[in-house]
Amino acid sequence: MDDDSFYCLHSELCKTLANPKRQMILDRLRDGEVSVGEIASQTDIPQATLSQHLSILRSRGVVRTRRAGSSIYYAIANPKIITAFDLITDVLRESLGEQARTAGTDESEKAKTA
Amino acid sequence: MDDDSFYCLHSELCKTLANPKRQMILDRLRDGEVSVGEIASQTDIPQATLSQHLSILRSRGVVRTRRAGSSIYYAIANPKIITAFDLITDVLRESLGEQARTAGTDESEKAKTA
DNA sequence: ACAAGATATGCGAATATTCGAATACTATGA
DNA sequence: TCATAGTATTCGAATATTCGCATATCTTGT
Numbered sequence: 001m002d003d004d005s006f007y008c009l010h011s012e013l014c015k016t017l018a019n020p021k022r023q024m025i026l027d028r029l030r031d032g033e034v035s036v037g038e039i040a041s042q043t044d045i046p047q048a049t050l051s052q053h054l055s056i057l058r059s060r061g062v063v064r065t066r067r068a069g070s071s072i073y074y075a076i077a078n079p080k081i082i083t084a085f086d087l088i089t090d091v092l093r094e095s096l097g098e099q100a101r102t103a104g105t106d107e108s109e110k111a112k113t114a
Numbered sequence: 115m116d117d118d119s120f121y122c123l124h125s126e127l128c129k130t131l132a133n134p135k136r137q138m139i140l141d142r143l144r145d146g147e148v149s150v151g152e153i154a155s156q157t158d159i160p161q162a163t164l165s166q167h168l169s170i171l172r173s174r175g176v177v178r179t180r181r182a183g184s185s186i187y188y189a190i191a192n193p194k195i196i197t198a199f200d201l202i203t204d205v206l207r208e209s210l211g212e213q214a215r216t217a218g219t220d221e222s223e224k225a226k227t228a
Numbered sequence: 229a230c231a232a233g234a235t236a237t238g239c240g241a242a243t244a245t246t247c248g249a250a251t252a253c254t255a256t257g258a
Numbered sequence: 259t260c261a262t263a264g265t266a267t268t269c270g271a272a273t274a275t276t277c278g279c280a281t282a283t284c285t286t287g288t
Binding site: 018088 | 117118121122123124125126127128129131132133134135136137138141175191192194195197198199201202203204205206208209210
């Protein structure tokens, strides 16, 4: 696999995580499998929209599915996804905390020296 | 901060990583700070495009900058970003390896039972 | 076979991202 | 101050994402 393909696949995977509704869904799945109906009742995501997002998560291999009767249970396919998710949460938190201190040190902030 | 805001900020951060060119850039920065010109010469990204992506990385706090003469050096702001990046690489690799074995077990693959 | 509950898909409009070209800004040296 | 190297911004067109609606599919119970 060449570098370009790698970066494309990698960013496809990141894109899959880069949506508030899909993050909401993943957060519901972090403690184990949950059915579509359960996710729908725990969030304010309309059923069709929810199904579309689940379809995206499925197609990228982020979640796996199991049918039980007429319900379909979704689960995180690889726990490392959750670890990455939480790591980004850390970065976000640290970045928010640091924002006050480092505001204005950016080299592109030319207005400050004018 | 309410949940919606959190998921939005989190996915903003993920979106920042979810682009092949920005991943290429981050990969160049993983061993320490590099100037814009150096990144430009190591990749095939045109200068204007490169600068736009750097601007996005800057605005989300993913990188920090330092001016040295007429050059501007970019560096990863928080090493956890790289850890998350590598974790997603793991997921990608494991997912690609597993693809052959689990192909067709998806509940949405109805065609198989027809 | 039929009805009902649970989930998935197709489509179109609104919105967001991406890129290249042109241009502007900043610092250094003559 | 002027020229030049290095970097940033603006703008417009092409493309991709997102969402809601309508509808289709699948499964179970009768």
